[in-house]
Amino acid sequence: MTLKLHNFFRSSTSTRLRAALNLKGLDYDYVQYVLRDGETRTAEYLAMNPQGLVPTLETADGQFLIQSLAIIEWLEENHPEPSLLPRDANGRARVRALSYMIAREIHPLNNLRVLFRLRDQFRADEPAQKEWFTHWVITTFDSLEAALNASDQTGKYCHGDTPTLADVCLYAQVWNNKRFDIGTKQWPTIARIQSELEQLPDVAQAAPPRQPDAA
Ligand SMILES: N[C@@H](CCC(=O)N[C@@H](CS)C(=O)NCC(=O)O)C(=O)O
Known part of the structure; x- marks a missing residue:
């Protein structure tokens, strides 16, 4: 199983995470939600992300990571190159x-x-x-x-x-x-x-x- 990105095209937090994933050369499955239709407020989505916000990154071992900056820091730790943070x-x-x-x-x-x-x-x-x-x-x-x-x-x-x-x-x-x-x-x-x-x-x-x- 690869990474699964639960997101919405227009969401800027999703955009920043997509850019980070792409820069690190990581493939992911794209799962789309329509925010205005409440698709992130379903019980199924809330079980992944209790805030009902996008993005959520589903990892290969079935973890659901939330909060785009925390996710990017997780990417940085698990896939350090190319780095998105300076060395110093x-x-x-x-x-x-x-x-x-x-x-x-x-x-x-x-x-x-x-x-x-x-x-x-x-x-x-x-x-x-x-x-x-x-x-x-x-x-x-x-x-x-x-x-x-x-x-x-x-x-x-x-x-x-x-x-x-x-x-x-x-x-x-x-x-x-x-x-x-x-x-x-x-x-x-x-x-x-x-x-x-x-x-x-x-x-x-x-x-x-x-x-x-x-x-
Ligand atoms: N701090 C969170 C914010 C996530 C967030 O608010 N995402 C927006 C889209 S950019 C959202 O899901 N909005 C739905 C809403 O406001 O109801 C992050 O960085 O992941």
Whole structure:
């Protein structure tokens, strides 16, 4: 049995994990779920992932791994090459910090269930949800751009000249932003890194439109 990826094409946490799997050259079976249809809230799915969120990675020995960053760290430990984290502790701290800016500061505020909650509790219509989403992207992307520009460790990618955890998070977030018409023009370094990432077939293959369930 190979790895099984339970995911959804448009989900940015799924995109970042797909990119990591591809960069590490790992094959996986693609299992698709439609979030809006509640397909991750069934008893069967909740038994794999009690949060009812994607992605879940089913391992060859039947474990269900949840939380995309924890899964990528698991990949890193079990399939160390090519590494998505720098060899030095300072570099690892930097890459994790850049990753967390996206994964912990943007994504949790803009997740589907948060947008639904804004709608249901505060009657936020679609334009209001879009404004909310955009606000939190801009807040962190401005800081991310500044952090990237301030460091001579920024290279072809977020950290040096090989893709890291920070790049797969960035790549997925930029794709997610497109759904709300947020481009990259106002962040030239982010735009440059994204275009470098698009040149990497393993990363580009993880993009939402290239998945079997792409609408
Ligand atoms: N921190 C989790 C977040 C997982 C998550 O929220 N996934 C989203 C898709 S990107 C989801 O399943 N959303 C469904 C919902 O919000 O109801 C991770 O990194 O895996």
